[in-house]
């Protein structure tokens with residue numbers, strides 16, 4: 001059988017964003033973006049705290065106006081993770097965001113057409129010693145029409161031409177503290193773009209599928225796009241972009257890393273789809289379990305991932321439960337609990353979540 005090899009992680013430069021470093025050998029950082037009006041300081045702080053709770057490492061906020069740029073100063077005082085200011089069109093907002101303490105700014109240089117304005121941004125970023133993400137995306141192409149963008153190669157060539165032009169401009173201006181992203185809403189085009197950039201530059205890459213859609217379809221597109229790139233060693237920070245709660249973006253991001261074995265902590269849940277043999281409400285049990293373990297799943301770091309199996313009946317249940325670190329195979333009114341491959345006891349359905357959580361805590365404390 002041919003061996004499937006995990007691509008060696010591409011070595012990139014290290015870039016510091018506040019207290020988080022990306023690139024080099026640093027862990028792949030999961031990030032998200034708030035969906036509040038940044039000028040609504042209380043709501044933005046509240047959302048960032050929710051993101052911190054599920055392990056978000058970097059958060060981006062939209063800066064469409066001066067009051068949003070000014071809000072950064074107050075928001076920073078109440079949150080722990082670095083703030084990235086997302087700027088389009090108006091270079092003065094970038095400067096304002098930097099002066100108000102943004103830990104990084106994200107611009108799409110293609111929509112700030114004046115070179116002098118870009119140079120102003122570079123000057124301020126240098127002074128503040130913060131990096132800039134050059135975020136190119138297909139939505140900002142000029143002179144395109146529906147027919148042209150149906151051609152995938154045209155799409156890819158266009159975005160790469162723009163990226164090369166501006167990366168070169170920043171390099172010639174003496175600014176290399178940069179992170180690059182090249183997102184499109186198409187999985188294949190995005191993968192091809194990042195592959196090319198990764199082969200030709202060593203800047204850290206922020207990867208993701210832009211405008212991926214709602215929770216289900218967005219998670220699938222993101223898992224494929226981000227997952228394939230990470231499998232090939234490409235990517236230093238990830239953002240799952242969903243039309244929905246940003247907390248889900250972070251959770252999906254961690255599930256992608258966990259599925260690829262790129263984080264060695266958290267809970268890897270194995271649960272069966274159920275069928276006509278299942279005699280308990282497994283959907284309810286699994287949903288409740290996910291809610292209960294959310295915090296320990298991504299925040300608590302232990303030496304390895306714990307595999308927890310929740311299975312619907314005696315067909316595959318005992319096998320999976322036995323192979324997991326902790327497992328439960330459901331019967332009609334009770335489940336059989338396994339720990340490290342051994343049957344421990346029978347547990348009534350109503351107590352099974354509590355019992356699983358107790359076992360997880362004991363398992364963790366044994367490290």
Ligand code: SF4
Pocket residue numbers: 272273274275276277278311312313314315316317
């Ligand atoms: S473990 Fe049992 S209930 Fe679950 S899918 Fe398999 S046969 Fe069906």
